Amino acid sequence: MHDSATPRLGDQMRRLRAERGLSLRELARVAFYGKSYLHELETGAKEPTQQAALRIDGALGADGALAALAQTGVRRRAVIAHAGIAVVLPEAILDYGRRVSADVPRQIADRTARLRRIDDYLGGADTYQMYTTELDSTRRLIQDGSYPDRTGRALLSVCAEQAQMAGWAAFDAGRYDDAERLYGTSLTAARDAGDAPLAGNAMAFLAYQELALGRPATPTIVEACETADPTATPSVRALLHMRRAWIHAVHGQPEDAERHLDIGVSCLTDQDDRPEPDWVYWVDQQEAEIMTGRCWTVLRRPLRAIPVLESVLRRYDDTHARDKALYLSWLADAYLDVNEIEQCCVTAEKAVRLSSGVASVRPKQRIEALLTRLAPHAELTCVAALRDSMVTRSAP
CATH class of the missing domain: 1.20.58 (Methane Monooxygenase Hydroxylase; Chain G, domain 1)
Incomplete structure (x- = not known):
């Protein structure tokens, strides 16, 4: 399977070298690598070691961009190898x-x-x-x-x-x-x-899609729960009701959001001898806490959201970089709602740093939305620093 990280690094190398007016021979002289080796890196014929990426990054003044791309490629290959996928x-x-x-x-x-x-x-x-x-x-x-x-x-x-x-x-x-x-x-x-729970989960994904595109999502998520509930295992019911709570929260329906959060949390304690499907392997109490904090954040109830999100994120592994960055962005939103601007920016900066090099559009979208909300505070040093960090780490 083709790994796209290295060609992106090669493209970036070539662009930076052209901007600085350096030939491959000149770059080889300052980076202390052979011209042919650098050519192989630019064309994707070879993959750089982290040490090589760091040295070339310094020679081209890339401010860590090349090193981050190399690390992304290493991480991607390591994850796939660890999964044991033939x-x-x-x-x-x-x-x-x-x-x-x-x-x-x-x-x-x-x-x-x-x-x-x-x-x-x-x-x-x-x-x-x-x-x-x-x-x-x-x-x-x-x-x-x-x-x-x-x-x-x-x-x-x-x-x-x-x-x-x-x-x-x-x-x-x-x-x-x-x-x-x-x-x-x-x-x-x-x-x-004839798999009703799996059909319900497909509908829940469609509801999330509708939500992201600004379309009414409530009818679809209601149908998802009604389709799956009669035969679903506890974790499946928990997942669908928590997703329903999120959609109600985004639509500004606090009573419905709280009711379905409660149902979801309750499902996690239900006893059932049937095995859970693998597609809910990640649904647990921690996920319930995250969804609870996110719901209260979007409903503008920061005093309820902040303690939950702070607690769960202290226990959340940085290796799950995309997801932790997203959850940190909700915590940053909640800090902004209580006018804790510096804490908001510190938290958002952690999200930016974690999501750097992660191949997902969602963390960037979340931070950009947060920066829009921070516009009235643009003169503050922490807000300017966050904006600069976002620009630097998002550079192609």
């Missing part, structure tokens, strides 16, 4: 001819579970192609393979999961048309599989 795609695991054995859906589901965890560490622009390639392969297997009905339904369920993953990656990368199309694919597959 090159083999679903359509390549057939036994003989086009026959699909009964254990193939489980094999694909296990692989999909490993791929899903990569989203904890990488942004959608890094995972989109990976996820869509898996989805396309499974769809070809469904179309061309030979199998009994039970196996077919299992294949459709895992296809629905993969389409949700690909849709989420598209959404995270700002590819909203692709996201909506993929969520629709997931909903159709889940319905054909």
